[in-house]
Amino acid sequence: MHIESPQPQYDVVVVGGGMVGASFALDLARRCDNADLKILIVEAIASSDLNDQPSFDARSTALSFGSKTIYEAMGLWSALAETVTPILQIQVSDRGRFGSTQLTHAEQGVAALGYVVENRELGRVLNHSLAASSVIEQLAPATITGVVPRASGMQLTVLNGDHEIEVNGSLVVLADGGRSPICKNLGIGHKQEDYGQHAIITNIAFELSHAGTAFERFTDSGPLAVLPLASFDGLNRGALVWTVAAERSADLLDCDDKRFLAGLTDYFGGRLGEI
Ligand SMILES: Cc1cc2nc3c(=O)[nH]c(=O)nc-3n(C[C@H](O)[C@H](O)[C@H](O)COP(=O)(O)OP(=O)(O)OC[C@H]3O[C@@H](n4cnc5c(N)ncnc54)[C@H](O)[C@@H]3O)c2cc1C
Structure with a gap:
Protein backbone atom coordinates (compact mmCIF):
# COMPACT_ATOMS: atom_id res chain seq x y z
CA MET A 1 0.00 0.00 0.00
CA HIS A 2 1.17 3.54 -0.71
CA ILE A 3 1.99 5.60 2.36
CA GLU A 4 2.76 9.29 2.73
CA SER A 5 4.95 9.02 5.82
CA PRO A 6 6.77 5.99 7.32
CA GLN A 7 6.52 4.65 10.87
CA PRO A 8 9.63 4.76 13.11
CA GLN A 9 10.33 0.99 13.14
CA TYR A 10 10.12 -1.85 10.57
CA ASP A 11 11.29 -5.46 10.50
CA VAL A 12 12.58 -5.11 6.94
CA VAL A 13 13.35 -1.97 4.93
CA VAL A 14 14.01 -2.46 1.20
CA VAL A 15 15.96 0.37 -0.45
CA GLY A 16 14.95 0.60 -4.13
CA GLY A 17 11.73 -0.57 -5.73
CA GLY A 18 13.19 -1.67 -9.08
CA MET A 19 13.01 -5.15 -10.54
CA VAL A 20 14.98 -6.69 -7.66
CA GLY A 21 13.60 -4.70 -4.69
CA ALA A 22 9.94 -4.98 -5.74
CA SER A 23 10.21 -8.72 -6.55
CA PHE A 24 12.04 -9.39 -3.27
CA ALA A 25 9.55 -7.47 -1.09
CA LEU A 26 6.55 -9.21 -2.70
CA ASP A 27 8.10 -12.67 -2.36
CA LEU A 28 9.11 -12.02 1.26
CA ALA A 29 5.58 -10.89 2.10
CA ARG A 30 4.18 -14.07 0.52
CA ARG A 31 6.61 -16.40 2.30
CA CYS A 32 6.08 -14.73 5.70
CA ASP A 33 2.32 -14.53 5.38
CA ASN A 34 1.64 -15.49 8.99
CA ALA A 35 4.68 -13.87 10.58
CA ASP A 36 3.14 -10.42 10.93
CA LEU A 37 6.22 -8.75 9.41
CA LYS A 38 6.37 -5.00 8.91
CA ILE A 39 7.98 -4.31 5.52
CA LEU A 40 8.80 -0.88 4.07
CA ILE A 41 10.00 -0.33 0.50
CA VAL A 42 11.46 3.07 -0.38
CA GLU A 43 11.79 4.07 -4.05
CA ALA A 44 13.27 7.31 -5.37
CA ILE A 45 10.96 7.53 -8.40
CA ALA A 46 7.16 7.84 -8.20
CA SER A 47 5.36 4.74 -9.50
CA SER A 48 3.41 7.02 -11.87
CA ASP A 49 6.76 7.81 -13.59
CA LEU A 50 7.55 4.18 -14.44
CA ASN A 51 9.44 5.12 -17.65
CA ASP A 52 12.04 7.02 -15.62
CA GLN A 53 12.78 4.07 -13.36
CA PRO A 54 15.93 2.30 -14.62
CA SER A 55 14.43 -1.18 -14.13
CA PHE A 56 11.26 -0.42 -16.04
CA ASP A 57 12.27 1.41 -19.22
CA ALA A 58 11.84 0.22 -22.83
CA ARG A 59 14.32 -2.66 -22.40
CA SER A 60 13.31 -6.31 -22.10
CA THR A 61 14.32 -9.17 -19.83
CA ALA A 62 14.53 -12.87 -20.61
CA LEU A 63 12.92 -14.74 -17.72
CA SER A 64 14.27 -18.23 -17.21
CA PHE A 65 11.99 -21.15 -16.42
CA GLY A 66 13.04 -20.80 -12.74
CA SER A 67 12.07 -17.10 -12.63
CA LYS A 68 8.71 -17.95 -14.20
CA THR A 69 8.13 -20.56 -11.47
CA ILE A 70 8.88 -17.96 -8.76
CA TYR A 71 6.49 -15.38 -10.26
CA GLU A 72 3.90 -18.15 -10.58
CA ALA A 73 4.23 -18.94 -6.85
CA MET A 74 3.88 -15.21 -6.12
CA GLY A 75 0.58 -15.18 -8.02
CA LEU A 76 1.91 -12.71 -10.63
CA TRP A 77 2.26 -14.99 -13.62
CA SER A 78 -1.34 -14.76 -14.83
CA ALA A 79 -0.94 -10.98 -15.21
CA LEU A 80 2.54 -11.31 -16.79
CA ALA A 81 1.46 -14.11 -19.15
CA GLU A 82 -0.72 -11.64 -21.06
CA THR A 83 2.36 -9.67 -22.09
CA ASN A 119 10.48 -4.29 -18.44
CA ARG A 120 7.74 -1.66 -18.49
CA GLU A 121 5.10 -4.41 -18.27
CA LEU A 122 6.98 -6.13 -15.46
CA GLY A 123 7.11 -2.79 -13.62
CA ARG A 124 3.38 -2.27 -14.13
CA VAL A 125 2.56 -5.71 -12.66
CA LEU A 126 5.02 -5.40 -9.73
CA ASN A 127 3.87 -1.88 -8.84
CA HIS A 128 0.22 -2.87 -9.04
CA SER A 129 0.92 -5.76 -6.68
CA LEU A 130 2.87 -3.54 -4.25
CA ALA A 131 0.00 -1.05 -4.19
CA ALA A 132 -2.49 -3.88 -3.49
CA SER A 133 -0.39 -5.47 -0.71
CA SER A 134 -1.68 -5.04 2.84
CA VAL A 135 1.70 -6.10 4.29
CA ILE A 136 4.17 -3.93 2.34
CA GLU A 137 4.23 -0.17 2.87
CA GLN A 138 5.51 1.61 -0.26
CA LEU A 139 7.01 5.08 0.08
CA ALA A 140 7.67 6.73 -3.32
CA PRO A 141 9.08 9.10 -4.32
CA ALA A 142 11.49 9.15 -1.37
CA THR A 143 15.24 8.61 -1.12
CA ILE A 144 17.39 6.91 1.48
CA THR A 145 20.29 9.29 2.05
CA GLY A 146 22.07 7.47 4.85
CA VAL A 147 22.29 4.06 6.55
CA VAL A 148 24.04 3.72 9.91
CA PRO A 149 24.47 0.39 11.76
CA ARG A 150 23.05 0.40 15.32
CA ALA A 151 23.07 -2.30 18.01
CA SER A 152 19.47 -3.32 17.24
CA GLY A 153 19.56 -2.99 13.44
CA MET A 154 20.01 -0.14 11.00
CA GLN A 155 19.05 3.50 11.21
CA LEU A 156 18.05 5.04 7.88
CA THR A 157 17.64 8.65 6.88
CA VAL A 158 14.73 9.10 4.48
CA LEU A 159 14.35 12.22 2.34
CA ASN A 160 10.59 12.44 1.88
CA GLY A 161 9.63 15.53 -0.10
CA ASP A 162 11.65 18.35 1.43
CA HIS A 163 12.04 16.89 4.91
CA GLU A 164 14.27 14.20 6.39
CA ILE A 165 13.00 11.54 8.77
CA GLU A 166 14.69 8.69 10.64
CA VAL A 167 13.45 5.12 10.22
CA ASN A 168 14.83 1.98 11.88
CA GLY A 169 14.96 -1.43 10.26
CA SER A 170 15.93 -4.71 11.94
CA LEU A 171 17.08 -5.78 8.46
CA VAL A 172 17.91 -3.53 5.52
CA VAL A 173 17.98 -4.90 1.96
CA LEU A 174 19.94 -2.79 -0.51
CA ALA A 175 18.33 -3.10 -3.94
CA ASP A 176 19.36 0.35 -5.11
CA GLY A 177 21.15 -0.77 -8.27
CA GLY A 178 24.66 -1.70 -9.31
CA ARG A 179 26.28 1.66 -8.56
CA SER A 180 25.02 1.91 -4.98
CA PRO A 181 26.56 4.82 -3.05
CA ILE A 182 25.05 3.32 0.13
CA CYS A 183 27.09 0.12 -0.30
CA LYS A 184 30.19 2.24 -0.82
CA ASN A 185 29.51 4.30 2.33
CA LEU A 186 28.98 1.10 4.33
CA GLY A 187 32.29 -0.26 3.07
CA ILE A 188 30.69 -3.01 0.95
CA GLY A 189 33.06 -3.18 -2.00
CA HIS A 190 32.80 -4.66 -5.46
CA LYS A 191 35.22 -5.41 -8.26
CA GLN A 192 34.76 -3.95 -11.70
CA GLU A 193 36.53 -5.10 -14.85
C1 LIG B 1 20.45 -4.81 -21.93
C2 LIG B 1 20.21 -5.48 -20.64
C3 LIG B 1 19.55 -6.68 -20.66
C4 LIG B 1 19.34 -7.35 -19.47
N1 LIG B 1 18.70 -8.52 -19.56
C5 LIG B 1 18.51 -9.22 -18.45
C6 LIG B 1 17.84 -10.47 -18.53
O1 LIG B 1 17.47 -10.90 -19.61
N2 LIG B 1 17.63 -11.16 -17.38
C7 LIG B 1 18.08 -10.66 -16.18
O2 LIG B 1 17.88 -11.31 -15.15
N3 LIG B 1 18.71 -9.47 -16.09
C8 LIG B 1 18.94 -8.74 -17.18
N4 LIG B 1 19.59 -7.57 -17.11
C9 LIG B 1 20.03 -7.09 -15.79
C10 LIG B 1 18.88 -6.40 -15.09
O3 LIG B 1 18.35 -5.38 -15.92
C11 LIG B 1 19.40 -5.77 -13.81
O4 LIG B 1 20.03 -6.78 -13.05
C12 LIG B 1 18.25 -5.22 -13.02
O5 LIG B 1 17.63 -4.15 -13.70
C13 LIG B 1 18.76 -4.72 -11.71
O6 LIG B 1 17.62 -4.32 -11.00
P1 LIG B 1 17.75 -3.61 -9.62
O7 LIG B 1 16.35 -3.49 -9.09
O8 LIG B 1 18.78 -4.30 -8.78
O9 LIG B 1 18.42 -2.20 -9.91
P2 LIG B 1 17.88 -0.96 -10.74
O10 LIG B 1 17.13 -1.36 -11.93
O11 LIG B 1 19.06 -0.06 -10.95
O12 LIG B 1 16.86 -0.29 -9.73
C14 LIG B 1 17.30 0.34 -8.56
C15 LIG B 1 16.14 1.15 -8.03
O13 LIG B 1 16.52 1.72 -6.80
C16 LIG B 1 16.11 3.08 -6.77
N5 LIG B 1 17.06 3.77 -5.89
C17 LIG B 1 18.39 3.94 -6.09
N6 LIG B 1 18.94 4.57 -5.04
C18 LIG B 1 17.94 4.79 -4.15
C19 LIG B 1 17.89 5.40 -2.86
N7 LIG B 1 19.00 5.89 -2.28
N8 LIG B 1 16.70 5.49 -2.23
C20 LIG B 1 15.58 4.97 -2.82
N9 LIG B 1 15.57 4.38 -4.03
C21 LIG B 1 16.74 4.29 -4.68
C22 LIG B 1 16.18 3.54 -8.22
O14 LIG B 1 15.31 4.64 -8.46
C23 LIG B 1 15.74 2.29 -8.96
O15 LIG B 1 14.35 2.23 -9.18
C24 LIG B 1 19.81 -6.84 -18.25
C25 LIG B 1 20.46 -5.62 -18.22
C26 LIG B 1 20.67 -4.93 -19.39
C27 LIG B 1 21.41 -3.61 -19.36
Missing part, protein backbone atom coordinates in the same frame (compact mmCIF):
# COMPACT_ATOMS: atom_id res chain seq x y z
CA VAL A 84 5.31 -12.08 -22.32
CA THR A 85 6.66 -13.63 -25.53
CA PRO A 86 7.63 -17.32 -25.20
CA ILE A 87 11.06 -18.34 -26.46
CA LEU A 88 10.31 -21.44 -28.52
CA GLN A 89 13.80 -21.95 -29.90
CA ILE A 90 17.28 -20.54 -29.48
CA GLN A 91 19.70 -20.28 -32.38
CA VAL A 92 23.38 -19.97 -31.44
CA SER A 93 25.89 -19.04 -34.15
CA ASP A 94 29.42 -17.78 -34.57
CA ARG A 95 29.91 -14.93 -37.05
CA GLY A 96 32.15 -15.94 -39.93
CA ARG A 97 31.87 -19.67 -39.17
CA PHE A 98 29.76 -22.35 -40.77
CA GLY A 99 26.54 -23.71 -39.18
CA SER A 100 24.54 -22.98 -36.04
CA THR A 101 23.09 -24.80 -33.02
CA GLN A 102 19.33 -24.94 -32.44
CA LEU A 103 17.70 -25.64 -29.08
CA THR A 104 13.95 -26.16 -29.22
CA HIS A 105 11.26 -26.26 -26.56
CA ALA A 106 9.85 -29.45 -28.11
CA GLU A 107 13.18 -31.29 -27.75
CA GLN A 108 13.43 -30.18 -24.13
CA GLY A 109 9.80 -31.16 -23.44
CA VAL A 110 8.81 -27.73 -22.05
CA ALA A 111 6.19 -25.21 -23.17
CA ALA A 112 8.91 -22.59 -23.68
CA LEU A 113 12.66 -22.26 -23.06
CA GLY A 114 12.07 -18.90 -21.39
CA TYR A 115 9.88 -15.83 -21.67
CA VAL A 116 10.71 -12.30 -22.79
CA VAL A 117 9.02 -9.63 -20.74
CA GLU A 118 9.13 -5.95 -21.60
CA ASP A 194 36.48 -3.16 -18.11
CA TYR A 195 36.01 -5.47 -21.10
CA GLY A 196 36.56 -2.63 -23.58
CA GLN A 197 33.06 -3.33 -24.90
CA HIS A 198 29.80 -1.38 -24.93
CA ALA A 199 26.33 -2.89 -25.35
CA ILE A 200 23.97 -1.03 -27.67
CA ILE A 201 20.39 -1.75 -26.64
CA THR A 202 17.39 -0.97 -28.79
CA ASN A 203 14.22 -2.48 -30.18
CA ILE A 204 14.22 -3.35 -33.88
CA ALA A 205 11.76 -4.74 -36.44
CA PHE A 206 12.31 -7.40 -39.12
CA GLU A 207 10.81 -8.15 -42.49
CA LEU A 208 10.13 -11.77 -41.41
CA SER A 209 8.54 -13.19 -38.26
CA HIS A 210 10.99 -14.42 -35.60
CA ALA A 211 8.57 -17.32 -34.85
CA GLY A 212 9.58 -17.23 -31.18
CA THR A 213 13.32 -17.58 -31.88
CA ALA A 214 15.99 -15.99 -29.67
CA PHE A 215 19.31 -15.44 -31.42
CA GLU A 216 22.69 -15.53 -29.71
CA ARG A 217 25.53 -14.72 -32.06
CA PHE A 218 29.19 -14.61 -31.12
CA THR A 219 31.20 -11.99 -32.97
CA ASP A 220 34.74 -10.61 -32.87
CA SER A 221 33.47 -7.62 -30.81
CA GLY A 222 31.38 -9.66 -28.32
CA PRO A 223 27.97 -11.33 -28.27
CA LEU A 224 24.97 -10.04 -30.22
CA ALA A 225 21.55 -11.14 -28.96
CA VAL A 226 18.06 -10.68 -30.36
CA LEU A 227 15.12 -11.63 -28.15
CA PRO A 228 11.66 -12.14 -29.68
CA LEU A 229 9.07 -9.48 -28.82
CA ALA A 230 5.33 -9.53 -29.47
CA SER A 231 4.26 -7.90 -32.75
CA PHE A 232 3.05 -4.35 -32.48
CA ASP A 233 1.35 -2.35 -35.23
CA GLY A 234 2.09 -5.19 -37.66
CA LEU A 235 5.84 -5.04 -36.93
CA ASN A 236 7.86 -8.22 -36.25
CA ARG A 237 9.76 -6.85 -33.26
CA GLY A 238 12.92 -7.98 -31.48
CA ALA A 239 15.01 -6.64 -28.57
CA LEU A 240 18.63 -6.14 -29.59
CA VAL A 241 21.75 -6.25 -27.42
CA TRP A 242 24.72 -5.58 -29.68
CA THR A 243 28.13 -5.68 -28.07
CA VAL A 244 30.64 -3.52 -29.91
CA ALA A 245 34.20 -2.35 -29.28
CA ALA A 246 34.07 0.66 -26.92
CA GLU A 247 35.69 2.94 -29.52
CA ARG A 248 33.01 2.09 -32.13
CA SER A 249 29.93 2.72 -29.98
CA ALA A 250 29.85 6.55 -30.17
CA ASP A 251 29.95 6.40 -33.98
CA LEU A 252 27.11 3.84 -34.11
CA LEU A 253 24.98 5.87 -31.71
CA ASP A 254 25.52 9.08 -33.70
CA CYS A 255 25.11 7.74 -37.25
CA ASP A 256 21.81 7.74 -39.17
CA ASP A 257 19.45 4.72 -39.23
CA LYS A 258 20.60 3.64 -42.68
CA ARG A 259 24.26 3.28 -41.68
CA PHE A 260 23.34 1.76 -38.29
CA LEU A 261 21.16 -0.89 -39.93
CA ALA A 262 23.81 -1.65 -42.58
CA GLY A 263 26.35 -2.21 -39.78
CA LEU A 264 23.89 -4.36 -37.84
CA THR A 265 22.98 -6.43 -40.92
CA ASP A 266 26.68 -7.06 -41.45
CA TYR A 267 26.82 -8.62 -37.94
CA PHE A 268 23.38 -10.27 -37.70
CA GLY A 269 23.02 -11.39 -41.34
CA GLY A 270 19.79 -11.77 -43.28
CA ARG A 271 18.15 -14.45 -41.07
CA LEU A 272 14.97 -12.45 -40.67
CA GLY A 273 15.12 -10.48 -43.92
CA GLU A 274 15.54 -6.73 -43.91
CA ILE A 275 15.94 -5.08 -40.48
